[in-house]
Structures are given as structure tokens and as C-alpha cells.
Amino acid sequence: MDRIPILKMGDFLLVSIQVDMHDRLALTLQDDLTSQIVRHRARGVLIDISALEMVDSFIGRMLGTIASMALLLDAETVVVGMQPSVAITLVELGLSLRGIRTALDVEKGMATLQAALLKREDAIDAAS
Amino acid sequence: MQVLKAESLQVRSAEDIVIVRQAVRRESIGLGFGLVDQTKFVTAASELARNTLDHGGGGSVQIEVLRNGIKSGIRLVFEDQGPGIANISLAMTDGYTSGNGMGLGLSGAKRLSHEFEIDSAPGKGTRIAIIRWK
Numbered sequence: 001m002d003r004i005p006i007l008k009m010g011d012f013l014l015v016s017i018q019v020d021m022h023d024r025l026a027l028t029l030q031d032d033l034t035s036q037i038v039r040h041r042a043r044g045v046l047i048d049i050s051a052l053e054m055v056d057s058f059i060g061r062m063l064g065t066i067a068s069m070a071l072l073l074d075a076e077t078v079v080v081g082m083q084p085s086v087a088i089t090l091v092e093l094g095l096s097l098r099g100i101r102t103a104l105d106v107e108k109g110m111a112t113l114q115a116a117l118l119k120r121e122d123a124i125d126a127a128s
Numbered sequence: 129m130q131v132l133k134a135e136s137l138q139v140r141s142a143e144d145i146v147i148v149r150q151a152v153r154r155e156s157i158g159l160g161f162g163l164v165d166q167t168k169f170v171t172a173a174s175e176l177a178r179n180t181l182d183h184g185g186g187g188s189v190q191i192e193v194l195r196n197g198i199k200s201g202i203r204l205v206f207e208d209q210g211p212g213i214a215n216i217s218l219a220m221t222d223g224y225t226s227g228n229g230m231g232l233g234l235s236g237a238k239r240l241s242h243e244f245e246i247d248s249a250p251g252k253g254t255r256i257a258i259i260r261w262k
Contacts, residue, residue, distance in 0.1 A: 020149065021146075022142045022145065023142035024142055053167065054149065054174060056175055056178070057175060058174075083167075084164075085163045085164045088164050092236075092240055093239065094222055094232045094236050094239065095236070
């Protein structure tokens with residue numbers, strides 16, 4: 001069966017979606033990501049969607065679900081590389097992707113995850 | 129209005145939705161739609177194909193290339209023999225969902241198209257036609 005590869009980089013997991021996502025592939029990715037977050041004790045997930053030519057409400061919902069599940073497992077999610085035509089379409093479709101952090105590219109996305117991690121560690125230090 | 133080309137595809141599985149998206153993308157490019165217009169129409173097709181599969185229990189889509197005077201466009205006609213929709217205006221409301229989706233399928237597809245037509249009744253299945261002109 002097809003699978004979207006998940007790469008580990010330091011504290012973070014990297015996913016690059018390179019294929020036209022069919023529904024089962026999206027659900028497999030959800031399962032794989034959550035188990036890998038736990039296995040690698042990952043603190044962040046970066047999802048690159050620059051190759052996606054379309055995001056419909058199903059894929060949008062999947063991204064939101066991944067972000068929520070990751071957060072429950074103490075990992076932040078950032079979605080990077082959305083094509084401008086996809087962003088325009090999403091707004092007209094009525095999908096605001098609330099609760100999903102985005103960044104323009106992988107580099108900025110990594111910086112966002114690093115910053116979020118530092119902020120949380122500071123908060124933990126302050127509490128103890 | 130002239131139909132220059134027509135193709136019918138099944139919508140019976142999640143893979144079929146991908147095939148529909150690819151076919152709509154191909155025709156949109158063929159007609160010279162810009163990238164944003166292509167993306168909007170492919171997204172509308174994806175939403176309606178998923179509705180056909182999830183709510184209609186599967187069905188078909190007819191993809192037609194149209195010419196109307198100097199205008200050209202693409203019409204997609206989704207048909208299923210599912211339970212039908214009792215209250216169409218409610219089903220068209222943003223956020224209304226009968227399943228576990230986000231309720232953007234119908235209203236979103238309408239916003240992403242230039243023309244939208246829906247014909248449905250309980251026990252009679254559903255037929256939805258959308259057009260995007262170039």
C-alpha cells in the first residue's frame with residue numbers, strides 16, 4: 001500500500017506530500033504520524049504541501065486533525081509551502097484552517113517550530 | 129449551447145475522486161484556464177465527487193466541454209441514485225453537515241463555480257451540475 005514517508009530531523013518530524021492524496025492515504029498518514037510522534041518523542045511536525053495542487057475540505061480537515069492530535073501528544077504542527085492558487089481557493093471554499101500554523105517554506109517552518117519549542121520550554125522552566 | 133466533448137466517469141471509490149480531479153484538471157488546462165481557475169474548479173469537482181460517494185452511495189460524473197457563442201467552459205454533472213436531499217436550502221447552508229464533514233461541500237462548490245444547479249428529492253437521488261466559463 002502507498003505511504004507518505006515521514007523523516008525524523010532532530011526533535012521534529014518532516015512530511016512532504018508529493019502525491020495527489022486519496023482519502024485512504026490521508027488516513028494512513030494520520031495514523032503513521034501519531035505513532036511516530038510517540039516513538040521518536042517528537043516535539044514538532046512539519047508538513048510540506050508545496051507539491052499539492054489542490055486542497056479540498058477533506059484534506060483541510062485532515063491537516064486540522066493532525067495538528068490537534070499532535071498537540072495532544074505535545075508536538076506543534078506547521079504546514080508549509082501552500083501554493084497561492086490553493087490559498088485563494090481555500091478562502092473561497094470557506095475553509096479557514098483555523099488552528100493550523102503555516103509558514104511560507106520549510107526553512108521558515110523549521111524556525112517557527114524551534115521558536116514554539118523554546119517558548120514552551122521557557123514556560124516549563126518558569127513554572128518549576 | 130454546444131457540447132464539444134463529453135466524457136463520463138464513475139465515482140465509486142476514493143481513487144475515483146482522484147481520477148475525476150485529474151480529468152477536470154486536464155480539461156481545464158486544455159481550455160486554457162489560468163492556474164487559479166483550474167484550482168478552483170478542480171476543488172469544486174473534488175467536493176462534489178466526495179458528496180456523490182459519501183452521501184449518494186456512489187454514482188457518476190459527466191465532464192463536458194461547452195461552447196456558447198464566443199464563451200467556452202466546462203460543465204460537470206454529478207448524478208447518484210442515493211437517498212436524495214429533503215431540504216436543499218438547508219443542505220446548501222455553510223457548515224450544515226449530515227455526515228462528519230465540515231458542511232462546505234455544496235456551498236463551497238457553488239462559490240467556486242459560475243453556474244450551479246441542483247435537483248434532488250428523497251428517494252430520487254441527486255443531480256448537481258456546475259459550470260465554469262473561461
